[in-house]
Amino acid sequence: xxxxxxxxxxxxxxxxxxxxxxxxxxxxxxxxxxxxxxxxxxxxxxxxxxxxxxxxxxxxxxxxxxxxxxxxxxxxxxxxxxxxxxxxxxxxxxxxxxxxxxxxxxxxxxxxxxxxxxxxxxxxxxxxxxxxxxxxxxxxxxxxxxxxxxxxxxxxxxxxxxxxxxxxxxxxxxxxxxxxxxxxxxxxxxxxxxxxxxxxxxxxxxxx
Numbered sequence: 001x002x003x004x005x006x007x008x009x010x011x012x013x014x015x016x017x018x019x020x021x022x023x024x025x026x027x028x029x030x031x032x033x034x035x036x037x038x039x040x041x042x043x044x045x046x047x048x049x050x051x052x053x054x055x056x057x058x059x060x061x062x063x064x065x066x067x068x069x070x071x072x073x074x075x076x077x078x079x080x081x082x083x084x085x086x087x088x089x090x091x092x093x094x095x096x097x098x099x100x101x102x103x104x105x106x107x108x109x110x111x112x113x114x115x116x117x118x119x120x121x122x123x124x125x126x127x128x129x130x131x132x133x134x135x136x137x138x139x140x141x142x143x144x145x146x147x148x149x150x151x152x153x154x155x156x157x158x159x160x161x162x163x164x165x166x167x168x169x170x171x172x173x174x175x176x177x178x179x180x181x182x183x184x185x186x187x188x189x190x191x192x193x194x195x196x197x198x199x200x201x202x203x204x205x206x207x208x
Contacts, residue, residue, distance in 0.1 A: 054141055058107040065183050067144045074140050076105040080133040082177050085164045089118055091197060096120040099196055101133060113185040117196030134194050142186035
């Protein structure tokens with residue numbers, strides 16, 4: 001077949017590639033649509049959870065990993081001795097740490113980590129920030145969340161005895177304390193005392 005100076009020749013390989021490409025992009029389109037539906041449902045779930053009243057943590061420890069984004073109340077005491085600082089946390093362009101403090105529940109001595117907020121590094125990294133950590137029994141309120149995941153480019157073994165950690169490792173800290181630590185943490189409420197900068201990120205699944 002001739003159209004002016006253009007010759008059309010049937011190519012079996014080209015046809016096969018075109019069919020495979022069409023199938024691939026169609027399947028990707030379907031996958032993206034399904035992901036968008038899942039994320040929409042997750043966003044709706046999170047929006048409902050953050051509006052619910054806080055539950056008492058001591059009475060609802062079962063399936064705690066499924067209670068993310070829920071507000072919680074907990075009674076117990078901070079473990080100042082095993083408090084750690086999570087490094088490489090940036091706030092408004094400034095380097096700093098997250099203050100992570102074990103919280104021992106009054107009812108059964110279970111331990112959940114509490115992120116008490118961000119503190120700046122200061123001029124000298126060898127001088128750690130002075131932290132105010134009460135040791136008396138108290139009640140705290142916050143939101144159940146997952147700990148930050150381990151950065152992909154961290155090299156070397158984490159020193160469990162150190163005060164500053166490059167990331168949080170629950171198993172390492174559990175070995176240091178000698179007790180199990182829950183797989184979730186509490187983001188301390190902004191209105192709670194004995195906390196630091198707490199501008200927690202909003203829960204958005206980025207459906208777009």
